[in-house]
Amino acid sequence: MNCLLYARVSADYPNRPAVLDNLELAMGRGEIVGLVGESGSGKSTLAMTLLRLLESKGGQARGELLFQGRNLLELSGREMRAVRGREIGLVLQSPLSALNPAMRIGRQILESWRAHREGSPDVGQLLEMVNLPGEVSFLERYPRQLSVGQAQRVLIAMAIVHRPALLLADEPTSALDVVTQAEILSLFSSLNRQMGMAVLYISHDLLSVASFCHRIAILQHGRIVESGATEEIFVHPRHAYTQALLRAIPKPPSFPTDCHPDLTACPPCVAFPTANQAVTNGGHRAIESLVCASRT
């Protein structure tokens, strides 16, 4: 595997020591890794640590953070600023809070571009990539005039404007309805294929992670307790916490417990919001089959 990122870090906040406790994580180029853990396990702290933005929240990180051959923790402030956005992009959880309420959409995209380059990006092509209209009337809108799904796509467009090698997606679908969630996950998959961009997808939702991630890492109390290929995690979970997570996946009340491989061709529905996703992603087994396998 061509290594893109290798992190072995610990992180503390003033009143919360060891939020990340010697956490070890590696990612290859173009790989989609899902990071799963409960609230407070350190998922978002890891995203902030990778961008070295922990200090702005009063935290401190130490250890080793090798990204494309450089230790990010040793870079100067100016060098690190050049990495943010251009080499590592970030998509936050709540798009309507992450977009500047006083700035029009077009201006926000331009600001992301101007952080590192002069001139203007090809906004039309960029918005097409995230399935948004590129019309002037859309670019003239303020964030409050967008739906949550549109706002999340704008945020993704801003994050990929410089075609970063790594995209950090910090629970980007938790504020979305199931249909939009499926669309956004499909978008991440297609961006990964088109641009060869690695994605660290942070979530507490094991199902959505399984729907499109190549690999899953389970985070508990600031440590990666288990990591492996998606199928392996679902079929042969080794750690007790992983097993507990799998058991906690809600079971549709009207659905029998046996597997339905024929359903993999079905469109997304309430019972299987990501079922179709697994098919379009290719190379993965249908989610419901994996869930069933983990329960047998």
Next chain:
Amino acid sequence: MRSVAAPLLLLLLMASFRYGGSYATQHRDSIDAPPCWRFPLGTDDLGRDRLVRLFDATRISLLFAGAAAMGATLLAAFAGGVAGYAGGWFDQFVVRAIDLLLSLPSLFLLLATRAMMPLNASPVFSLVVTYALMSVLGWLTPARVIRASVRSSRQSEYVLQARAEGCPEGRILLRHILPNLRPILLAQFWTSIPVFILTEASLGFLGLSAGEPFPTWGSLLHELQNPLLARPEAFAPIVAIALFVSYFKTITPWKGSQA
């Protein structure tokens, strides 16, 4: 009220430009004349047309109060914005400086500074100094409000997003945070204008505003040193002040704001 008052006051201002005469012209044949067709508000004890002086005073007071409010708001935006964003020792320094300056008796400072000015200072210079002092003393409270807003914005998700995009800190303050302060800055601006108008009126009543013959609302009030002996038409500046100050107090720029 605002929809009625705004065109009315605008009409009054425009009429003032059409009304001829100079504020300093003395009509020696009509000293202290009562209202008549020629002088609708009569003349003062130097034979000057009260209406001409009131119109000129309205324009001058509004212009200077607006400029002083702009100055105070910009000072507040700069000091409060930089302190709130930078944090640390600079923030603490600005906060302590504001606390110290706010604890000084501002009216005493205004009176003392004006009283120290030479008697032969030009009327315009004395007015500029008066309003500049108001500006310098008027930014303190708005700066506290702006600092608190910037500190809150600094922790917001959209600023975190801008940082994650690699945006430089100065650009974050100017391009991302400042536009979000627009409603607060506008509110500070519009609320400062009536405060400055009333302060100048108080100073003028005490004879510490613009020197003669320059008319301001305050200097026109000086004629009312003994209100019991004053003619009723001499109270016209008070009506003008009350009208405009009430109007400014109805302006709420945060309603329907983009941000």
